Amino acid sequence: MDQLxxxxxDRLNIKIKTxxxxxxxxxxxxxxxxxxxxxxxxxxxxxxxxxxxxxxxGDTLRHDGQAHRLTQHGFxxxxxxxxxxxxxxxxxxxxxxxAETRAAYPFAFRLxxxxxxxxxxxxxxxxxxxTGDVPMPAALGAHPAFQWPLAEGIAKQDxxxxxxxxxxxxxxxxxxxxxxxxxxxxxxxxxxxxLDEGLFAADAMILDQIDSRSxxxxxxxxxxxxxxxxxxxxxxLWSKPEGADFLCIEPWHGMASPxxxxxxxxxxxxxxxxxxxxxxxxxxxxxxxxA
Numbered sequence: 002m003d004q005l006x007x008x009x010x011d012r013l014n015i016k017i018k019t020x021x022x023x024x025x026x027x028x029x030x031x032x033x034x035x036x037x038x039x040x041x042x043x044x045x046x047x048x049x050x051x052x053x054x055x056x057x058x059g060d061t062l063r064h065d066g067q068a069h070r071l072t073q074h075g076f077x078x079x080x081x082x083x084x085x086x087x088x089x090x091x092x093x094x095x096x097x098x099x100a101e102t103r104a105a106y107p108f109a110f111r112l113x114x115x116x117x118x119x120x121x122x123x124x125x126x127x128x129x130x131x132t133g134d135v136p137m138p139a140a141l142g143a144h145p146a147f148q149w150p151l152a153e154g155i156a157k158q159d160x161x162x163x164x165x166x167x168x169x170x171x172x173x174x175x176x177x178x179x180x181x182x183x184x185x186x187x188x189x190x191x192x193x194x195x196l197d198e199g200l201f202a203a204d205a206m207i208l209d210q211i212d213s214r215s216x217x218x219x220x221x222x223x224x225x226x227x228x229x230x231x232x233x234x235x236x237x238l239w240s241k242p243e244g245a246d247f248l249c250i251e252p253w254h255g256m257a258s259p260x261x262x263x264x265x266x267x268x269x270x271x272x273x274x275x276x277x278x279x280x281x282x283x284x285x286x287x288x289x290x291x292a
Contacts, residue, residue, distance in 0.1 A: 006084055006092050012121045013289060021078040022094035022114040023047050024145060027123065029289055035226060037146035037247035048078035049114060050142035051129070052106050054237075054271075055257025056178035062266045064107055071105040073178060074144070077112060091117040098132070109133030122288040131275035138267040138274050140255020142233070143285050146247040149196070149240065152223040157246075160220040162194040162238075165229075170210035173256075174203050180259045198242045205239035205249075207256060216250060217290075224291035228252070232283035235271075252285045 003020040016026040024047040027036045036046050053062075053075045062071040080102065082094035096112045103109075108131070115126040131137040150157050171184035188194060188206075192213070200206060215229035216236070230236075233252035240248050255271045262269070273281055 003081075004084075006087060008088075008090055008092055008116060008118055010090050010118045010120070013118055013123060015116065015118065015123060017092065017094070017116060018046075019082055019084060019094065021048055021080065022082040022096070023049065023078065024116075027287070027289075029121075029224070029291070033152065033224065035147055035151070035224075035287075035289060037148055042241050042245035043146065043247065045078070045144070045146070047143070047145035048074065049112075049127070050074040050140070050144055050253070051077035051112055051127075052108070052110070052139040052141070054140040054142040054253045054255040055175075055180070057266075057269075058179060058258050058263040061263075062106060063264065064266050067107070069105050069107060074142075076102055076105055078144075082114065085113075090119075091115070108135070108137045108139075110137060110139070121290070122286055124284065124286050126282060126284040128280055128282050129275070130280040131277055134277050136267070136274055136276055138269070138272045139281075140253070140272050141281075141283055142237070142251055142253035142255065143230075144237075144249055144251050145228070145287065146249045147218060147226055149246055149248040150223070151218070151220055151226070155220045155223050158195075158197050160196045160218065160248075162196065162250075163217040163219060164189065164192040164194070165213035165215045167192045168208065168211060168213060170208070170212075173207040173209050175205060175207075175257060176260065178204075178257060180207075180257045182260060194238075196248065198240065200238075201240045202242045205237045205251075208236040208238070209234075209256065211236050218248065218250065219290075224289060226250075227288040227290060228285060229288070230283075230285040232281070233285065252283075254283060
């Protein structure tokens, strides 16, 4: 059964679903909501992407001569996590492999998601451990969707992203959920991306050579959201081009399969590999400027 776990302080009030260990709500002290509240355009809020980010060719994971069905972004977002600790300002959720996960992903693992509040900041830490006795390939990503516009009365096209550093590198795009081989010139001017729904007419924009480790989502006269990360290598930006009032800012370690690639999962580009007993830690932070 899905439940909502609250954590709160005098600046922020958060609710997290046990299904998927997913942020369901993030409000400031004025009651302003920053997380997309799901709806017909997209029925999620901030899913955890594991053990893949994006899509595999044919939604198929190939391992040791066997084919396993594993759909886009993996299964963690639909699994019931166990709430393993909870205090007023922090909580921990744990997912351990089970018969259902092993049918799709034949590896033993433990995935821990920690949430902690500190003033106007929410820290999220993912810790994935290989609990088996063979090497474990995996990817992991965050997928938070923020309200766009950030506040009533501000036009969507007045919003922008301000990156920590200039981002001149080309960006990648998807076709049919798979990574296109060619790159495209970036629409980022210096360190600023002017936001417009048309940016996402061709699905997500992927920054696979990003130099920044933070980005600020802002608009004149409104609050701002700063997302920063460590351990992640790529950043995805995504919305739907019509009728979707959200912007996803997604730190990733891993991407969709390249077009034309359908090999052994362990050889898939972009994965990390854990030896038995090894743990990989990835973290991101959401700071509300104006909370």
